[in-house]
Amino acid sequence: MSGGELWRLPARSLAEAVRAGTCTALEAASAGWDGPGARWERDVHAIAHSDSEVRAAGAGAAPPGPLAGVPVVVKDNLCTRDYPTTCCSRILAGYQPPYDATVVRRLREAGGVISGKGNMDEFAMGSSTEYSCYGPTRNPHDLARVPGGSSGGPAAAVAYGLAPLALGSDTGGSVRQPAAFCGVIGLKPTYGRLSRYGLVAFASSFDQVGIFGRHAGDVALLYALLAGPDPLDATSRPGPPPDVSGWDGGVEGLRIGWPANLWREGVDAEVVAGLEEAAAWLERAGARRVPFDFLPGEYAVATYYLVATAEASSNLARFDGMRYGYRDPESPDLHALYTRSRSAGFGAEVQRRILLGTYALSAGYYDEYYLTAQRARARIRREYEAAFSRCDLLLLPVAPTLPFRLGEKLQDPLEMYLSDIFTLGANLAGIPGLSAPVTPAAGGLPRGVQLLGPDDGEGLLLRAARALEVQGARARLERSHEVEFAWPTKR
């Protein structure tokens, strides 16, 4: 394999090449930067922090494990001791943690090398990666459009070839939606399966580290390496994580829930067509389509934004300019120091959510808002459980639209919130979800579909993702008249 093509390899093949000595860990870890990175990164701006020396040090220290030398983009809200971790917020300017997040540590122990820190919406609050203090990330498939968010940087980086794998975080769809917008696979595991220790909290009871990849097998590999209980995270799920080694086992006989009601309202026709295609592909692979009623609707959006902003207002209280990050240099007293540092340090969207959450938790409003939302949340979870008694997986759109243009939704935060309607159900219920690409829409924009599984259903989700991957490849072959002839190897 020539050095120039290493970046095209799936993570598993790249690690094998490193272990076999075909290439060095440094060559593997740098391939993306030397190749597509040089051409794309300036335009796409997927990465918030990178450093070739730190990357080389990481490659030098990488053990010959299952991810030997494999570069992985890590979202900027996961703590790394050798790169800044700023959540793309001014209030964490220059902050470099003294410790690695548990998932980062496990990644390194498996031989993975951090390729760079992925750009994101400030504190993961957003759906377009436009709210980064470092400027937006652009969709590599159309630079005028957003890559989705909040993990837009990691998604775009995997899409254009900087790294075969990336880590993001998914609080209300922040992995699945950018994966769909960028044409890659995005997995949000069951709540508690990937440790949150070292993930800078947005909404603790929703946050889950997620995985981006170009291949279902790569995502399965990284999941298997990272998942499992962490004594440092009291909310991590006890017991062994689900076995995903059967990711290539097919979907024969699986019951795929097809949303028979509501969801068509306000959903782009191209998105509907993509969903029809996915259902057809899964049926072709042996799955059965079972109708179900899509439940959450607008109540889910309200419930989510009440609880998530309440938790966020609390989690973000610690950013006060006192011990690290940005501090207003001129404050005459303590109160001014707090208000000025936070007013200048947080962007408008983050301030909006802190204010909403503070309000929801205030004396006199707590019962009406927070407690009511928690009851609604418990009910939503029961409804999902009921759906999974009749279906193995649920098929849903990821977002109501295709990737939108930069700036298109910035003036209307409510519309931005409503675009999470299909994804945040999984976070409310704690169940796993995955987004996988189907045939691009007319004009070449990526299109993804979402699959939701029951608790610990990651294995099923990855089998479905693999089935879609295989069917997609087959569909591409069928459309192409230029398929290369399979020459005999001996001539």
Add this chain to the structure above:
Amino acid sequence: MAHEAVIGLECHIQLRTRSKMFCGCPAEFGAAPDANVCPVCLGLPGALPRANHAAVAAAVRLGLALGCEIRGESAFARKHYFYPDSPKNYQITQYDRPICVGGSLPVEIAGVERRYELERLHLEEDSGKSSHPVRAGDRPFSLLDFNRAGMPLLELVTEPVFREPAECAAFLAALRRLVRWLDVSDGDMEKGQLRCDANVSLRPAGAAALGVKTELKNLNSIRGVEKGLAAEIARQRRLLEAGGPVGQATLLYDVEHDRLAVLRSKEDAHDYRYFPEPDLPELRVEDSVLEEARAGLPELPWARAARFVARYGLSACDASVLCEQRELADYYEACAAVAEGRLAGSWVMTEVLRVLHERAGSIGDFAARVPAVRLGGLVARVAAKEIPGPLAKQVFAWMLEEEGGVDELLARHGVRAMGAATDLRPLVLEVLGEHEGAVAQYLAGRSRTLDFLVGQVMKKSRGQAAPQVVQELLAAELTRRAAGEAPGRAPGFAP
């Protein structure tokens, strides 16, 4: 109109665990600033808490001792307020679902025991420490030390059951004794291991409704509690008697200058925005843990004191002194196992406590030097009148410095105990012979002359005679002489 005070206490007990409440940092006092910190107790971005089970066990232990209901499921909550020494700008505490509910603490005041009802006990973390040093010429500045941040605290909240500051002081002393007795805390108020806030209101005597309350903070000594409450009650009484209202406020008490200062009034009251801590699952206390804690609970100080009264015939007051510390009660009881209970009690209370006081030592150190059986052996000899009191005190002094049993010590110092009548009789006769004038005076009715004669015998014995025995011997001999008998052997003094 006469007013009565209604007082409720909030006591913070720093639990004696090896590590902090939500991380593995050492929970120790006196380390260099910021020596015991980690991402969790510094509240660094991304760090997560995990509950310390030793602190939970301590809460269960104290809860059981106080007769609280121990909740199998309780929950942590976040309490929000911005302050530089609060690393996360919220405190992890327990709010609407505390680990222990109800219960009471028996307190003895002037020989009368009263139970003070409790509302709850809950677990929480401590904050860091701010200091504001003043240096001439410098701009004002503050220093932060996060060693204390995340230290495990148990907050005990009483019902509003107190009327007098003295009751509160006694309650606090009893609580301090209990937490030490149970080994859940060192309870040193000077080190902040036991802190107290009070809620105080006044109402017309006999009224049912409560008046407007103020919160008094920083009552960090037993004296401070009593003086601070007295000052605040006086302040409220002045306001009410002048016809003015009492404003809801939080006050600080400066015990050194006996001054109250308003920290904040109702207008700046905090909205703490409590909500369930999403980083921690429900706190479960399994039945097996509860049973284990119940089985491991020592006899409680008030029960033990009652048993000392019943079993060893001690006065209630003496029993409660001996039960001030568990190690002291243990020491006493080991002593009483080999010697008469009341005498053992008086020896432990006068001699042992005196030595502890003089040497500022602990009962543990003392017991290492003079084990209870060793002291008990001495007390038993005193009880058997084999060793006179003054000599016994000398033997006790030797015991502190030297090895060996009572007889060994006496032999080493060349002293023979002269407790027995046979030992003393020759001395008595000698003295009577030497002081015929005094004898005549005594026989003529000057009974006080007996003291002189006793003194003479004591002198001859070089202090080794038991004065009581000497007095009995002298009195018997003189009585015989008064009856006209010749000096000689008397019944009852047969060898």
